[in-house]
Amino acid sequence: MGVLSDPIYRPLSITFIEYQEGDKIGFFLAWFSMLPFIYIVSLCTLILFRRDIQTIMYFGGFCVSEVCNTVLKRTFKQARPERTRDRMGLYEVHGMPSDHAQTFFYFMTYLAIFVILKSQMPGTPRIRSMRNRFLVVAQLITATIVAYSRVYLHYHTVLQVVVGAFVGTGLGCVWYYFVNYHFMKYVPFIIEQPLAKFFLIRDYTPIPRIIHFQYESEYAEAKRWRERRANYSKDQTSASQ
Template sequence: MPPLPLVVNATTMKSPFRHLIDFPFRAPGVLSDPIYRPLSITFIEYQDGDKLGLILAWFSMLPFIYIVSLCTLIIFRRDIQTIMYLGGFFVSGIINHFLKIICKQERPERTRNRVDFYEIYGMPSAHAQSFFYFMTYMAIFVILKSQMPGSSKTRPMRHRLFVFAQILAAILVAYSRVYLYYHTIAQVVVGGCLGIIFACIWYYFVNYQFIKYVPLIVEQPLAKYLLIRDYSSIPHIIHFQYENEYNEAKRCRDRYANFNQDQIAMEEL
């Protein structure tokens, strides 16, 4: 006679996971009408068929893309400067959050009809503030800390092109927020100005105040275990890293080529 099928009663089952099984039965109606809210930084709408709106929507995604890139860079580089650079973004975000509560200025009317999807207040623009912070800090860092060796004529041109690209990207991000009706012009202008001011303050704090404690931080056992590094004392850091990594890669290629040649010679013998 075949065994009887096992019947499990969810209401009487004793298990450490019982609350996951009988929760809907014990609390009827709790999950009947769920409310879903998108993460506003990644939820960007544009008018169907508007090609310029599509392009600007991608520009509006730049802060999020930049954050992901910074996190990836921190995982592989683990240097204090990059960690503090990303930390400034979070501090800027906290400041922006409280400023919105204080100002209580609503978004443009077209976005106001979609307040279920976005934060109701828009002054100052978080996108403009965060991206102007990113671009200003990076421009200052490149000009003061990452000067490339070369003639006096070539060096300023590299800096000018880089700074111009930073400014252009930040302006396009700010303009995209106005074009897509997420913010008014005043909101992105105030956000951009706050981002520039905060970037200057944060750069001064990191490179002239916090830097005093970095040698002590990197010598701690936890910092050594996490491979936290400090490049602040190295001049021309970009050129330094390029030369060292290029030379090391060349040495590895040469050793590999010599090893293969020795293997071939031994086989011929």
């Protein structure tokens, strides 16, 4: 038995992103190419701690996007760009449309619409308008860089990322409309169900300026418990004297 007879090990392809050694732009874009994974992990963490049904449905749209991407890839069966060496075993052979581009444009489109229509940030209307425009433009630029990184790193063709971007944008619009104009009307019924209560599912949609509300509520509750603990300590000290 020798090294040549050892089992073959492969990296987990979902996070294995390569760039040419010494290419600083490639290194920079490889990190941008990781943003969809970072975003998904952050979103799952947010769901775990907030249990907000709007956030859960936001993630649900990503799951729908993944199903659509798989179906489209198997339908088109278009190969990825040719490589200087065989790396096709590291990821799925089909590349139309780009999953990275589709996923991130879905995330950014849904979030951009949410920011424009339901932003509850403090400030004057002019300040809120400027802030919303900045956030939307920043999201568009970030999504474009993510899509471009897939072309630069030779994982997809230009056409594949453009199609992915259009599919993701369209899905973001359709899913936002479905969630906020059809699904949300059933939320009061859903959150009253025993299973939803068991998993602490909640709906923050009716609460204006939710961050400010949470801060005030949690600050008042923490203050109340500190005072109760201080009074309890005083009673214990008095009783021991």
